[in-house]
Every structure is written in structure tokens, then in C-alpha cells.
Amino acid sequence: MLHWIQYIRGYVAVKVWGYSVERLLNLCGNHDVLVWDIEDHGDYHTMHMSIAGFFALKPLLKKTGTRAAVIGKYGMPFFVSKMLGRKLFVAGLAGCILFWCLASRFIWDIRIEGNFALTEDVLMDYLEEQGIHTAMKKSALEIAELEQALREDYNLITWTSVQLRGTTLLIHIKENEMPVYDNRNKADSDKGMDLVAEKEGVVTYIITRSGVPQVACGDTVQKGDVLVSGAVPVYNEDTTVRRYQYVQADADITLSYARNLSLEEEIAYDEKCYTGESIEIPVVGTGEKEVAFRIRKVPYDFYDTSEEKKQVQLLDHLYLPVYYGKRTVQEYEIVPKMHTEEEMKTLLQGRWRKIIATLNEKGVQIAEKNVTIKKNEKKWVLHAHMQLEESAVKLTPTITPPVEENEEENTQTD
Amino acid sequence: MRKENRRQTFSPFTKSKELIVESLKLPKDTMLGAAIVTITGNREAFIENYKGILEYTTESIVLQGKNARICFEGSGLSIDYYTNEDMKISGKIDALRYI
Numbered sequence: 001m002l003h004w005i006q007y008i009r010g011y012v013a014v015k016v017w018g019y020s021v022e023r024l025l026n027l028c029g030n031h032d033v034l035v036w037d038i039e040d041h042g043d044y045h046t047m048h049m050s051i052a053g054f055f056a057l058k059p060l061l062k063k064t065g066t067r068a069a070v071i072g073k074y075g076m077p078f079f080v081s082k083m084l085g086r087k088l089f090v091a092g093l094a095g096c097i098l099f100w101c102l103a104s105r106f107i108w109d110i111r112i113e114g115n116f117a118l119t120e121d122v123l124m125d126y127l128e129e130q131g132i133h134t135a136m137k138k139s140a141l142e143i144a145e146l147e148q149a150l151r152e153d154y155n156l157i158t159w160t161s162v163q164l165r166g167t168t169l170l171i172h173i174k175e176n177e178m179p180v181y182d183n184r185n186k187a188d189s190d191k192g193m194d195l196v197a198e199k200e201g202v203v204t205y206i207i208t209r210s211g212v213p214q215v216a217c218g219d220t221v222q223k224g225d226v227l228v229s230g231a232v233p234v235y236n237e238d239t240t241v242r243r244y245q246y247v248q249a250d251a252d253i254t255l256s257y258a259r260n261l262s263l264e265e266e267i268a269y270d271e272k273c274y275t276g277e278s279i280e281i282p283v284v285g286t287g288e289k290e291v292a293f294r295i296r297k298v299p300y301d302f303y304d305t306s307e308e309k310k311q312v313q314l315l316d317h318l319y320l321p322v323y324y325g326k327r328t329v330q331e332y333e334i335v336p337k338m339h340t341e342e343e344m345k346t347l348l349q350g351r352w353r354k355i356i357a358t359l360n361e362k363g364v365q366i367a368e369k370n371v372t373i374k375k376n377e378k379k380w381v382l383h384a385h386m387q388l389e390e391s392a393v394k395l396t397p398t399i400t401p402p403v404e405e406n407e408e409e410n411t412q413t414d
Numbered sequence: 415m416r417k418e419n420r421r422q423t424f425s426p427f428t429k430s431k432e433l434i435v436e437s438l439k440l441p442k443d444t445m446l447g448a449a450i451v452t453i454t455g456n457r458e459a460f461i462e463n464y465k466g467i468l469e470y471t472t473e474s475i476v477l478q479g480k481n482a483r484i485c486f487e488g489s490g491l492s493i494d495y496y497t498n499e500d501m502k503i504s505g506k507i508d509a510l511r512y513i
Contacts, residue, residue: 022468025466025470026465026466028496029466030498032497034496036495038470040470040491040492045470047493
């Protein structure tokens with residue numbers, strides 16, 4: 001504590017020599033000049049005293065016939081005056097403090113945790129839409145509103161927590177692990193929903209759970225035909241329709257349809273042969289603009305260009321719009337080649353398998369397939385005739401009730 | 415450890431003064447001007463109620479009390495601080511003598 005007071009008020013180290021240092025010390029005591037750390041060095045004494053004390057020392061020195069010299073200045077007053085001499089340094093220091101004070105009022109980093117199905121890019125884009133981005137003011141952020149908006153706009157998100165930690169915006173979300181049902185259809189359920197064919201085909205299987213089936217097994221349907229109606233008629237005694245009750249149509253329906261497919265693969269092909277010659281060009285860029293450090297043209301006729309870029313990063317997630325990297329230009333020659341029969345087979349089979357796999361992924365079953373490969377001098381062609389089965393239906397709102405019904409009612413009331 | 419410095423020869427006046435101070439339980443250092451020397455181990459000494467410094471070297475420090483001189487002998491002696499009321503001496507103290 002005492003040291004701090006001494007430091008703030010400032011003190012000097014004084015070297016004292018002459019006739020009677022002891023007498024000077026006594027006089028200092030009498031004149032209330034505080035001295036400390038008095039050391040005897042034989043010829044001279046050193047001591048510490050306050051700045052005011054040093055100025056009060058002058059008459060005492062004269063009186064005692066001793067001499068004094070300042071050998072060190074310590075404390076705040078000296079530090080400040082020293083700093084005032086270094087204007088640029090002080091300005092820099094002040095600027096630095098100001099910068100940190102200002103910078104800490106903005107959000108410099110956004111982190112999202114707990115997302116699995118929703119990618120970070122999607123959420124970042126969403127935040128951008130909401131006006132939340134890096135380098136925005138902290139005061140402009142409404143945490144409670146953001147939490148609510150996230151929950152409302154994404155059905156998948158069941159819980160959100162938004163925190164501001166320093167200059168980092170931490171968004172913690174929990175996704176619903178249960179499958180999410182599309183609520184939009186349910187909202188319209190009191191109006192009634194029809195099941196409509198999405199593709200042209202033959203109905204091979206139909207079991208209706210709710211609604212009135214409009215087709216039977218073996219019927220051919222066009223795209224857009226109503227398969228199961230959501231309007232269930234309520235009959236009068238005379239079997240005329242009294243009114244319609246609207247339900248959401250629900251049924252298991254399989255449509256069968258034919259599909260032709262042909263895959264071509266040419267025997268002759270051009271192969272890229274890299275000559276091994278390459279050039280590396282350093283690249284620096286910002287935004288759309290890019291500067292490559294090479295004046296001469298690339299001396300190759302055919303070449304591939306690949307770029308490796310790194311963005312300048314300040315914090316974990318804060319990137320500056322400046323990137324650097326290298327562009328590699330590799331020369332190649334085009335060599336005409338022919339596929340062997342084996343190669344042709346594997347190529348075509350690979351493509352064919354991929355198509356089947358994608359159909360399976362979509363839930364399409366292959367009831368029948370007939371594959372032929374035609375060979376020719378130039379190319380091989382794979383023809384496939386497939387009979388596919390798929391539950392190609394979708395829900396659409398029930399079309400407005402038949403007019404006759406209203407008319408009938410009107411005539412009755414009239 | 416506290417030692418009180420008293421004058422060896424007493425005049426009738428001082429004797430009666432001392433008697434009064436003692437019977438009234440007044441503090442002796444202020445009333446009689448006696449120096450108070452507090453020594454911690456042999457490294458530190460704290461002196462109150464003295465008049466001035468007579469001699470100051472690393473080997474000996476001689477202080478003037480009201481009634482006697484106090485002489486510290488030792489090696490590497492230095493004064494940590496020094497005011498009108500009190501002072502602190504540090505160093506290796508070998509002997510304390512009243513002259």
C-alpha cells in the first residue's frame with residue numbers, strides 16, 4: 001500500500017555527500033522530510049525521498065555543507081512526463097485502448113452448436129436474413145427475439161439458447177430427433193385433401209383408409225387424376241347427395257408404369273496425359289478481384305488450372321475478405337485411345353447400377369426389366385425397358401364441392 | 415523484546431517526576447522523553463522518541479536520545495526510513511549500547 005502511494009506521488013533517489021550527512025538527516029526529520037532506504041556507501045550516502053522533500057532539501061544542504069544529486073526518478077509523475085514526450089506512443093496507446101473499447105461493442109464471431117440436420121451454412125444464411133452478422137453492434141441484437149424466431153421458423157429446432165460471450169455470439173440449438181410431419185396439410189384438413197396421381201400409369205394396388213376411392217386396381221390413370229377423393233358424400237334417403245364431409249384422403253396406392261432408358265458409351269475417347277510440366281503462381285485476392293504474380297503467359301496449349309486458397313483468419317470464425325494461395329497450372333496432352341471390351345462393360349454396368357440405386361433410394365421398385373446391349377464399331381448402347389412400381393401420389397386440396405348438390409338444396413328450400 | 419532506557423543517576427526532581435508518572439500510570443516515553451527501542455531478532459530495530467542521528471556508517475549508528483545516546487553496532491547497517499518520530503534500522507546488529 002505504502003509502495004503504491006509512493007509510486008503515485010513519485011520519489012527520487014538522491015546521492016548525498018559532504019561534511020555531515022547525519023546532520024542533514026536530523027534536519028530532514030525536523031523539517032518533516034520523509035527519507036527512506038538510507039544506505040552508506042563510504043564516501044557518500046544514498047536515500048529516497050519524495051519530490052516535495054527534495055525541493056525542501058535545498059536550504060538544508062546549504063546549512064549542512066553537503067551536496068546532493070538526483071540519481072534516479074521513480075513514480076507516476078515522472079512516467080507521465082516521460083510519456084508526454086513520446087506523443088506518438090501515447091497516441092498509439094490511447095488509440096489502442098479506444099479501438100478495443102469500440103471493437104468490444106460489436107459481435108466478431110458467431111458459433112452454432114448442436115446442429116446436425118441443419119447445416120451451419122443454412123443457419124448462417126438465415127441469421128444474415130435476420131440481420132445478424134459478424135461486425136454488427138451488440139446493442140442491435142435482440143436475444144429473446146432471435147431465439148423465438150429460430151424456433152418458429154424451423155420446425156426441426158425444439159430448443160434454442162443464444163448467448164453473448166464477450167464478442168462471440170453463441171447459438172446453441174437442439175434438433176428434434178423425432179420425424180417432423182408436415183403440418184401444412186393438417187391445417188387444411190377441414191377443407192379436405194385429395195390423393196392425386198403424380199405420374200401416368202396403371203393402378204396395381206390400392207387400399208383406402210380414409211376418403212372415397214375413385215379408381216380400382218387395373219385402372220389406367222393420367223397425371224393429376226384424383227385417385228382418392230377427400231369429399232365423402234352423405235346421402236339422403238333417396239340416394240341423392242345431401243352434403244359432403246371432408247376428410248384427408250389416406251391410402252396405400254401403387255402405380256405401375258413403363259420406362260425406357262438408353263445409355264451410350266463411345267469406344268474412342270481422349271485421354272488426358274499430364275506431361276509433368278507445371279507452374280505455380282502465387283495468388284492474392286480480395287472479394288472478386290484477384291492478382292496473380294505472373295507477367296508472362298502460360299506457355300502450354302492444354303492445361304488444367306487448380307487453385308488452393310486460404311482466407312486470412314483473425315479468430316476461429318472471423319475471416320477477413322482477403323485470401324492468398326497458389327494457382328497450379330499443369331500441362332497435359334490429349335491422347336486418343338480406345339476402350340477395351342472389358343472396360344466398356346464395366347463402364348456401362350457402373351452407370352446402369354447407379355441408375356438402379358437412385359431408383360431404389362426414391363422408393364421405386366422395379367417389377368420387370370429387359371436389358372439389351374447393342375455393340376457397334378463406334379459405340380455400345382444399352383437399352384433398358386423397365387416396368388416400375390411407385391407410390392407416386394400427392395395430397396392436394398379437395399376441389400370445391402359439386403354444384404348440383406347446392407342447387408338441389410336450393411330447390412328444396414324454395 | 416522491549417528495553418527502556420533510563421538515566422542512571424537521578425536528580426531529586428526527576429525522581430519525583432518519575433514517581434508521579436509511575437503513580438498516575440502515564441506513558442513513560444512521552445512524559446520522561448525515554449526512547450523506545452524494539453529489536454526483532456538481530457536483523458531489525460525500530461526506534462521511537464529520539465532526538466537525532468549523530469553518526470551513520472554501515473558498522474555503527476549512533477542516535478541521540480533525550481537522556482542518553484543509543485549506539486547500534488553491527489555490519490551492513492542501513493536506515494530503512496527516517497522521520498522526526500521514528501526510524502527503522504536493518505542489517506546485522508551485534509550490540510546495542512547506551513553511552
